[in-house]
Amino acid sequence: MKLKVLVSKEQLEEKTSELAQRITRDYQGKELVLVGVLKGGFIFLADLARKIDMDLTIEFISVSSYGSSTESSGVVRIIKDIDTDVTGKHVLIVEDLIDTGLTLNYLKGLFNSKGCANVKLAAIMDKPDRRKVDLKVDYSGIVIPDEFVVGYGLDWAGKYRNLPEVCVVLEN
Numbered sequence: 575m576k577l578k579v580l581v582s583k584e585q586l587e588e589k590t591s592e593l594a595q596r597i598t599r600d601y602q603g604k605e606l607v608l609v610g611v612l613k614g615g616f617i618f619l620a621d622l623a624r625k626i627d628m629d630l631t632i633e634f635i636s637v638s639s640y641g642s643s644t645e646s647s648g649v650v651r652i653i654k655d656i657d658t659d660v661t662g663k664h665v666l667i668v669e670d671l672i673d674t675g676l677t678l679n680y681l682k683g684l685f686n687s688k689g690c691a692n693v694k695l696a697a698i699m700d701k702p703d704r705r706k707v708d709l710k711v712d713y714s715g716i717v718i719p720d721e722f723v724v725g726y727g728l729d730w731a732g733k734y735r736n737l738p739e740v741c742v743v744l745e746n
């Protein structure tokens with residue numbers, strides 16, 4: 575498969591540091607729970623968490639969206655839910671990429687219904703051209719064009735999540 579680097583390691587690091595600084599400042603004195611969205615969110619969460627300079631806890635949720643592999647349908651199935659009670663906590667959902675926005679929109683509603691003090695969203699990459707729902711991403715990362723990308727957590731048929739940069743797939 576032929577890949578072209580779209581977002582470098584340095585750009586990812588710089589943006590992650592910037593978001594982590596804002597998060598550290600915004601959540602002072604609050605009980606912060608980072609909720610990583612599996613599988614894609616695991617790399618960004620690991621990098622972000624190590625740059626946030628305050629106490630926090632970490633949870634994971636695993637979701638799968640019905641529909642084809644490249645188009646999300648908005649109907650989200652919870653494969654693995656979080657393990658602890660987040661009532662009254664400040665939840666920050668950590669995702670690899672916001673595309674149509676349907677997944678994060680669903681998850682935001684789900685966590686709001688769990689009685690959290692507050693639910694915010696962080697995504698390291700953003701494809702704004704693809705948005706289907708009007709959704710506020712509180713900690714939004716690098717804007718990318720409407721192209722299929724892999725790496726830094728993002729997969730193509732399960733592979734390439736381990737690439738340290740974000741790449742466009744040129745040909746199979």
Ligand code: IMP
Nearest residue numbers: 646671672673674675676677722723728
């Ligand atoms: P949304 O519900 O359309 O915002 O879906 C976002 C999710 O779809 C991301 O978290 C990814 O898991 C997946 N996704 C969207 N675009 C891409 C892509 O270009 N490459 C790999 N996965 C993608």
Ligand code: MG
Nearest residue numbers: 614615670671
């Ligand atoms: Mg994802």
